[in-house]
Amino acid sequence: AQKITQTQPGMFVQEKEAVTLDCTYDTSDPSYGLFWYKQPSSGEMIFLIYQGSYDQQNATEGRYSLNFQKARKSANLVISASQLGDSAMYFCAMRDATGGYNKLIFGAGTRLAVHP
């Protein structure tokens, strides 16, 4: 069964530094997609970045990049030049097409605190 594992319950980083949030996944499907979402205290899930299993290059979106290591089944999120507004919960998710429809399977999340 598909599974997402985030082993860091909490992380902290100094403002303007880079931070890596870990995510490992398990799936037997050759085709899959991996997502990272940010969830501030308001509750909304904000899409950050997407990586497809067949994408040749690691995804990047502004200060966000995804370190995709397929053989190790890891999809770590790298946030460069951290800002105070980056403090939030971060969730790694995988698109699961079992049953013929797409749904997301989420990890437990990592709480990031950015310190001035």
Next chain:
Amino acid sequence: ETGVTQSPTHLIKTRGQQVTLRCSSQSGHNTVSWYQQALGQGPQFIFQYYREEENGRGNFPPRFSGLQFPNYSSELNVNALELDDSALYLCASSLAGDEAFFGQGTRLTVV
């Protein structure tokens, strides 16, 4: 902003009562999924509606039910509320299963 609107934002219900949560999907999106996020956990998939039909369901009992309307808005109904139903309920809309856009959620407290 994603264009996905949920109402109400917060509500408190008593154990045994019934509740209806509403979701207005992003314009043009024909698929709505509902997720339950308990405190300190990641969201769990409840079910999905596509063109007014339920086309997928997670590991939730039948007292969790839903509807999707012709304008693709959706409702989540929970009967016989239990204390463990206290959670953030998230609605996500998409176009035929592509990238999902989430609403801000409804925080349900069951006392």
